[in-house]
Amino acid sequence: MIFLKRQLPLAITFVMGVVFALQYYIPHPVSEEAITKVSDWMKIISGFALVLGIASVFHVHAVKIRRQAPGWGYSGVLFAAIVITMGVGFWSGGESKADGAQTAFGWLYDYTMVPLQGTMFSILAFFIASAAYRAFRARSPEASVLLVSAVVVMMGRVPLGQFLAPWTWDVTQWLLNVLNSAVRRAILIGVSMGSVGLSLKIILGKERSYLGGGKDQ
């Protein structure tokens, strides 16, 4: 049983990892066919993984309703929204348009989901302004450099800034293409080396957190 619960998954990870790492360097038709098939399978498996994520949200709110925890009424609203959207979606055959006309599912998407999602993220604009006013202070030389760089970029990336101070455009371009690129490149190289190391640890069985824990891990 330990073999099935621990050794088998580790063996599968090892074989899959090594085979598909080497596949990149082998242009043989059998190798290409293998990656074609398995990547097609991954699409289907990812769909099932999405179901897992969705079911977790269901579970959290179901518990809240059952226990009548504070705010459980809103969980009821959430469930009602899920059920209604699913009902409308299946009734419309999953289509946003039928014969050129908008379906109920398309209406729901355009007039509830798009404004809700758009507004949720746009509200950050207010908080970024408030945070900038309260916290963006030149307390040290480093903070001053950050401040000056931010102000130059904010001016250089809008027409009014380019009109009032044309040099901010050129400086912004230089900042982004040279100084910013250098930093991002260094971070990219560092993070990538870390992720390659982590991938190797997973393949070699040193990193087992993806197995989900338990004393037989």
Added chain:
Amino acid sequence: MKGALKDFARRMIAIDRRIIFLLIAAATLLPLLNPFGLPIKVSPEVKAVYDYMDALPERSVFLLSFDFDPSSKPELEPQAVALLRHAFRKNLRVIAMTHWITGTGLADGVVAQVAAETGKERGKDYVFLGWAPGGYALIISMGQDLYKAFPSDYSKTPTLGMPVLEGVRNLRDVNYMVSLAAGGAGIEMWYVFGKDKYRFEMAGGATGVIAPGLYPFLRSGQINGLIGGLQGAAEYETLIGRKGMAVAGMDAQSATHFVIIVLVVLCNVFYFTLRGDKGKPV
């Protein structure tokens, strides 16, 4: 006098944040109602995308991946509209798709809207493949065999035999690709799992949040161009000679940036005014 100044600075630092919210709202609303229309300067990275698209022969295959959802709509939809208008004007064959499940309806709407205004026909001039799961696995699948990755398009029409996909077997047959991305599942993923092996040329359209992180790829030539945020969309609209949502929004963008700059400057003026005050919190 000095005491009064410090008191004023202390009161201003502690101002109710809802006043700042009102200032931002006003800075956004007023220019939208009364635009002042300043010229838009075009950056080399946006011009690179335009020049490459403009040089493509008719019926070349252009793949546009809508890797965003409604939360990034104001920034990336104008980019999508401008790119599609350019592609349809050049009579390119457009293949559109998305990696973001909640962006599917939005992408379909944009493609259909621009196609209708340019008189293009679904299946003959363009196809919207829709969404499929898998992320990087989907890109690999498309790179190996497009018809296995998407057996049918978003309207459930079989992709095999579609006139717009004639001669297109996989990503190697794509002439140019642009990923409009709002996060991780986007431009970098397309490069790493797509262009690196299947060798199509590609560019990126990104939100302002992720755009700075893509400059290393632009420098190294891994992407040939980059359209960054609403400003980038406005630049592209200027290049195609058709002003749209992006140009219309740039005045409000200018106003809000200036409000933020003034707020930051004021914050620092008040901070330095109070800095000499030992023992009193700033």
Added chain:
Amino acid sequence: MPEQLIPTSAVLGAWVATGLTLFIYSFLYKDNPLFKLGEHLYVGVSIGYSVVLVWYTVFFRLLWEPLKKGIAEHPAALGTYEPVIPALLGMLILTQFFPKVSWLSRIAFAFIVGFGSGVAIPRTVSSYILKQIEDTVTPLITMGANGLSMGLNLALPQSGINTIILLIGVVSVLFYFFFSVEHTGPGMVTARTGIYFLMIAFGAAFGYTVMSRMSLLIGRFRDLITFAGAEYGYATPVLLLVTVLSLAAWEFATRRKAGGK
């Protein structure tokens, strides 16, 4: 010229969209029931939409239709039943809900994680490491029609002077994050150079983030302005008034309740 009539569904949709937008913006006053309602609706509709799309895309388009077609055309061929393999692996993931057999999901996760790690290694090395290093160590001096020269034009990103600055930036930032070596002496100078490069990049990132967030706000306000028109029944001003009055009533009721206690 006759006005273009807007369909009733679009007018109704405009009122719903405006109402929901203002509910979310009511958070700017303070956390309140209208915002909570909008927030939970957002999550609910997103999940419902995702479920429908997953059903039609994964189970119908990628599983059921290829199987149905294959069984109809080549019922005896083994390849026809190939979609069953990922379907079985997918179902193993769902055993997570049943504690007694949840260990079976490890097989599916091993498959996914193994494949993902394997394909990522060579591609990450090629795209993120080798290609980036290649661009960092480009030649400073080039041979042109006038002989050897080094570009000193700051405006050209690929010029020699910018390549030197880029190299200094990359090395100093990489060194700054190398905490196994003490940052003293020349190391301290390198690390401090890295910090200043980082501050400039973070400043640029902040500037771009401000631009991005303001763009999102501009987009929403544009819709609110559109829906304020007569053709949409003045949805925005009416619903703005309703929202403000509702918030005022709620604030009054809350203070009264708090005062009563």
